[in-house]
Amino acid sequence: MSGNARVLAPEVEALLLEIAADPDSNLLRVPRADVLPELFAKRPPLPRRPRGSTAAERELLGAHRDEVSLVLARMAALAALRLPSLANALIVPEPPERATVGEAALRLLASGERYTDDGLVREALARAADRSRTETWEPFSLLALSLRLGEPKGARQWWPILLTSAGAHPMALREAKDLEMALEPGFARSMASSNGGLAAWRIGRHGEAAEAYRRAYRDRPEETLYLAYHQINAYLCSLKGESVEVEVGEFPSDPTTRAFLLSSLTAAPVPGLAELQRRAQSAQSRRTVPRILQPAAEVFRASA
Amino acid sequence: MLELVARAPAVRPVGSHWRRLFDETRPPELLERLQDGDPLGLWPRAAGLVAERRFVVQLDRLFEAAVARAAIVAPLYRGRPVIETWLAARVGDALRSVLAKDAAAEIERRPVDPDDHWHHAMMVEVFGVAPPLARRAAVVFNAFGRKRRALLFALTFEGRSVTQVVAAGMGTVEEVEAHLAAGLLALSRLEPPSLKDLLSLEGEL
Numbered sequence: 001m002s003g004n005a006r007v008l009a010p011e012v013e014a015l016l017l018e019i020a021a022d023p024d025s026n027l028l029r030v031p032r033a034d035v036l037p038e039l040f041a042k043r044p045p046l047p048r049r050p051r052g053s054t055a056a057e058r059e060l061l062g063a064h065r066d067e068v069s070l071v072l073a074r075m076a077a078l079a080a081l082r083l084p085s086l087a088n089a090l091i092v093p094e095p096p097e098r099a100t101v102g103e104a105a106l107r108l109l110a111s112g113e114r115y116t117d118d119g120l121v122r123e124a125l126a127r128a129a130d131r132s133r134t135e136t137w138e139p140f141s142l143l144a145l146s147l148r149l150g151e152p153k154g155a156r157q158w159w160p161i162l163l164t165s166a167g168a169h170p171m172a173l174r175e176a177k178d179l180e181m182a183l184e185p186g187f188a189r190s191m192a193s194s195n196g197g198l199a200a201w202r203i204g205r206h207g208e209a210a211e212a213y214r215r216a217y218r219d220r221p222e223e224t225l226y227l228a229y230h231q232i233n234a235y236l237c238s239l240k241g242e243s244v245e246v247e248v249g250e251f252p253s254d255p256t257t258r259a260f261l262l263s264s265l266t267a268a269p270v271p272g273l274a275e276l277q278r279r280a281q282s283a284q285s286r287r288t289v290p291r292i293l294q295p296a297a298e299v300f301r302a303s304a
Numbered sequence: 305m306l307e308l309v310a311r312a313p314a315v316r317p318v319g320s321h322w323r324r325l326f327d328e329t330r331p332p333e334l335l336e337r338l339q340d341g342d343p344l345g346l347w348p349r350a351a352g353l354v355a356e357r358r359f360v361v362q363l364d365r366l367f368e369a370a371v372a373r374a375a376i377v378a379p380l381y382r383g384r385p386v387i388e389t390w391l392a393a394r395v396g397d398a399l400r401s402v403l404a405k406d407a408a409a410e411i412e413r414r415p416v417d418p419d420d421h422w423h424h425a426m427m428v429e430v431f432g433v434a435p436p437l438a439r440r441a442a443v444v445f446n447a448f449g450r451k452r453r454a455l456l457f458a459l460t461f462e463g464r465s466v467t468q469v470v471a472a473g474m475g476t477v478e479e480v481e482a483h484l485a486a487g488l489l490a491l492s493r494l495e496p497p498s499l500k501d502l503l504s505l506e507g508e509l
Contacts, residue, residue: 009465015488016460020432025492026441028432035428035435 073158086165088267089198157188160195172199190219204271206236207244214247224252231296239279251295265303277304315348318387326378335375346370349395358457360442361402362423369398403446407502410443430460431491440494447501455480456487
């Protein structure tokens with residue numbers, strides 16, 4: 001997502017850019033992707049009986065409030081996953097759970113199908129979610145509404161990935177670490193760790209990324225992609241002369257996983273990566289790669 | 305974010321329902337009743353007024369102000385004017401108070417509490433103004449004359465093209481382009497508003 005992505009007519013956008021080019025201008029002075037998530041998060045919670053709501057809406061938002069909030073957060077994350085900024089990023093989806101009343105209703109909302117039993121629910125929630133012509137911001141709008149309904153267990157876990165999708169990587173990393181501290185060992189914590197790893201990777205903090213992916217892998221050893229990312233980042237640390245304790249495990253080597261790793265390594269710009277790729281190709285560095293990091297080094301060199 | 309550009313929900317008639325709500329109820333309790341499910345339909349009225357006048361204001365703030373005003377003066381209401389007119393007046397009072405509060409804060413150069421930056425997030429989203437300056441940007445926008453405000457709103461918040469607004473009869477190409485350039489320039493400079501701006505705003509409200 002571009003920070004300046006807005007739905008403006010070309011001639012209006014052109015004039016806006018022209019006027020903003022003046023050094024004294026106050027227009028276009030902040031990367032909107034960085035500041036908007038925080039502004040959304042500060043909006044006060046919605047009351048249990050929102051203004052102007054129908055009986056059906058009150059039922060949905062009262063009896064199923066937590067579910068609705070969680071589903072909205074998931075919808076936000078799914079919307080974010082469609083953004084080019086997250087193309088080929090390593091994101092392991094949550095396993096499907098039993099559909100509930102709230103979820104079923106929201107699936108209908110998401111699909112845009114007519115909800116014949118009570119069309120007002122769809123209209124009201126769409127209104128509340130601030131849907132507008134600014135489709136670019138829809139993930140944040142959905143998450144903003146989710147947060148206004150409360151903060152059910154699980155909803156917050158999508159926050160880091162949304163921030164990453166918007167390019168707000170340092171904030172995503174902080175959020176992911178906070179989440180990790182608050183969660184018990186298990187699936188949700190491994191997701192938080194890996195989302196922190198993704199954010200750290202995107203800003204070239206390979207040591208932090210390696211540690212985050214190690215923690216994700218320890219919570220879910222069956223997810224060997226976490227191990228792969230840990231080892232790739234550990235290898236990059238070794239190229240930079242930094243020392244990282246390397247987790248031992250079986251690096252995934254099947255063609256599908258290898259292709260995914262290659263595509264995700266080049267999916268988005270990472271500061272300093274070109275220099276590391278150059279170093280990785282040198283004969284000396286090839287000779288000094290520890291045996292345990294050989295597969296990671298091979299994948300990384302292939303991505304150059 | 306842009307509740308402002310969403311279609312305002314329909315206003316439902318209140319009828320005589322207000323009598324049961326207002327009878328012998330003290331303002332603090334009434335305030336709670338009016339917030340709970342919005343039985344008087346103040347939210348759609350607030351959204352409708354803002355949509356009609358093209359002011360840039362956060363609808364949650366306007367709703368809260370309208371509810372508070374209705375709760376305070378409800379004990380004095382005896383059925384005249386008709387409830388619909390009385391409610392419209394409360395929403396109008398609330399809009400005036402919210403806009404005047406922001407304008408006065410800017411005239412006095414009071415900094416914005418960072419916890420309140422979300423009130424004017426729409427100016428950050430649309431114009432990329434830094435959050436501490438977003439309230440001033442909203443005040444500058446709202447101080448535009450009605451025609452310029454309507455044109456700027458259509459061209460930026462609604463994302464319409466010059467051709468579309470001309471086709472909608474909002475002015476000639478030259479007029480529209482002149483209003484757009486002047487409006488964006490004012491938002492670019494963000495000169496602090498003057499007492500004159502506040503008075504002209506009062507005059508329009």
